[in-house]
Amino acid sequence: MEDHIFKTLAISSAIIVLYSVIRVVYTIWWKPISLGKQLRKQGIRGTSYKLLYGDMKESGECMKEAWSKPMSLNHQIAPRVSPFFYQMMKNYGKVSLSWRETRPRLIIADPELMRLILADKNGDFVKPPLNPLVDILQLGVSTLEGQRWAKRRRLITPAFHLEKLKTQYMSKYMKYKTLIPIVVPNRKWCLHFSTSCLGLIDRWKKLISPQESHELDVGAEFQILAGDVITRTAFGSSYEEGKRIFELQKEQAKLVLEAYGNIYIPGFRFIPTKKNKRRYNIDNEIKAILRDMISKKEQAMRDGQLVNNDLLGLLLQCKEESNNGMTIEDIIEECKLFYFAGQETTASLLTWTMILLSMHPDWQEKARDEVLRVCGKKTLDFEAINHLKIVTMILHEVLRLYPPAVTIFRHTNRKTNIGGMSIPAGVDCVLPVLFLHSDPKCWGEDVEEFNPERFS
Numbered sequence: 001m002e003d004h005i006f007k008t009l010a011i012s013s014a015i016i017v018l019y020s021v022i023r024v025v026y027t028i029w030w031k032p033i034s035l036g037k038q039l040r041k042q043g044i045r046g047t048s049y050k051l052l053y054g055d056m057k058e059s060g061e062c063m064k065e066a067w068s069k070p071m072s073l074n075h076q077i078a079p080r081v082s083p084f085f086y087q088m089m090k091n092y093g094k095v096s097l098s099w100r101e102t103r104p105r106l107i108i109a110d111p112e113l114m115r116l117i118l119a120d121k122n123g124d125f126v127k128p129p130l131n132p133l134v135d136i137l138q139l140g141v142s143t144l145e146g147q148r149w150a151k152r153r154r155l156i157t158p159a160f161h162l163e164k165l166k167t168q169y170m171s172k173y174m175k176y177k178t179l180i181p182i183v184v185p186n187r188k189w190c191l192h193f194s195t196s197c198l199g200l201i202d203r204w205k206k207l208i209s210p211q212e213s214h215e216l217d218v219g220a221e222f223q224i225l226a227g228d229v230i231t232r233t234a235f236g237s238s239y240e241e242g243k244r245i246f247e248l249q250k251e252q253a254k255l256v257l258e259a260y261g262n263i264y265i266p267g268f269r270f271i272p273t274k275k276n277k278r279r280y281n282i283d284n285e286i287k288a289i290l291r292d293m294i295s296k297k298e299q300a301m302r303d304g305q306l307v308n309n310d311l312l313g314l315l316l317q318c319k320e321e322s323n324n325g326m327t328i329e330d331i332i333e334e335c336k337l338f339y340f341a342g343q344e345t346t347a348s349l350l351t352w353t354m355i356l357l358s359m360h361p362d363w364q365e366k367a368r369d370e371v372l373r374v375c376g377k378k379t380l381d382f383e384a385i386n387h388l389k390i391v392t393m394i395l396h397e398v399l400r401l402y403p404p405a406v407t408i409f410r411h412t413n414r415k416t417n418i419g420g421m422s423i424p425a426g427v428d429c430v431l432p433v434l435f436l437h438s439d440p441k442c443w444g445e446d447v448e449e450f451n452p453e454r455f456s
Contacts, residue, residue, distance in 0.1 A: 046097025054099025128411035393452035
């Protein structure tokens with residue numbers, strides 16, 4: 001009897017071990033090789049698969065080499081910002097094959113194919129699966145997919161209706177029978193912008209005396225400015241109150257970037273290493289701060305105070321009005337998105353705008369003249385912003401040359417055909433939008449020049 005049990009256990013163990021070995025071999029060798037063959041049969045050229053790592057080593061070396069050289073003064077930044085993808089396009093054309101760990105990657109720089117992928121409504125192309133250590137930086141609706149994305153977007157959309165963002169409306173939380181108009185949100189928010197900018201200018205004035213010049217890191221200054229505007233408009237507080245969240249998210253972003261650059265080992269996130277514990281401690285602290293801010297705002301709503309003149313108040317108001325199933329945890333995720341994405345993108349745009357205007361003083365003069373003509377000494381408002389045509393052209397051109405996000409990633413959820421190309425399930429698609437921004441076929445031969453007139 002005991003022998004029978006022992007044999008059964010031995011056979012079961014052998015089967016489990018054999019299955020595990022087959023599974024590992026399938027995942028790290030057979031599947032990547034099979035997917036690579038399917039893509040190469042269609043004439044797609046690229047690099048060969050390297051066990052486990054793919055092209056991660058080569059990609060890292062390209063980045064180190066690019067950043068070891070001083071940055072040139074021309075506007076062709078692709079070889080510096082995305083050196084590996086840029087080299088792949090030069091070597092293999094606008095559709096090429098590379099590898100990230102065990103997953104094949106199609107680098108697609110063809111404008112029409114990029115359009116078709118981004119316009120997909122069938123769920124064939126989704127956001128790629130992430131290393132759980134990267135996934136910890138969840139940022140609300142921007143990281144959701146499919147039905148979860150559709151539901152969350154539907155829930156938060158009422159808070160961003162144009163009429164709520166720019167026109168006057170009446171409070172639903174009145175304590176008295178008389179109708180008291182609420183402060184117009186767009187005026188309030190424009191006042192926040194003005195207040196933050198004036199604070200920045202005052203700080204700069206104190207650094208500079210009439211007799212001497214002063215060197216200033218505008219990148220760091222605009223990080224503070226963007227953070228101040230976000231905390232005022234989104235949460236009704238000041239930069240100092242939200243400063244801790246910005247510091248934590250910046251530290252979290254560094255840890256996430258480090259994890260993204262390393263090979264993924266299943267289960268590694270559960271090992272209590274110093275960095276793993278720090279990642280989760282940061283996440284918990286951010287959520288605790290935001291939960292406290294939300295709790296205070298909810299209490300203000302219960303007390304009948306004015307609460308819907310910032311984005312957090314609008315989200316909570318929409319949650320209460322429609323009873324739409326949006327939870328406090330959902331709102332926390334959206335708040336993290338406001339803080340993280342809003343600060344980085346805005347600060348990047350403002351920094352490069354200042355750099356380009358200093359390189360092109362003629363456009364600096366045009367922008368200044370327009371602002372003085374349209375705004376004068378008035379406080380900036382929504383209507384004035386709509387009349388700043390030259391400033392808008394300049395901002396669009398800066399975004400073309402120096403976009404805050406240079407690459408978009410998608411992943412084939414199932415086998416699909418696009419542009420005459422058959423892509424099997426399990427393939428990452430890299431869409432280097434920066435290359436599209438510097439394509440002469442799209443923008444003309446002056447594509448590398450700063451020319452806001454192209455947006456007139």
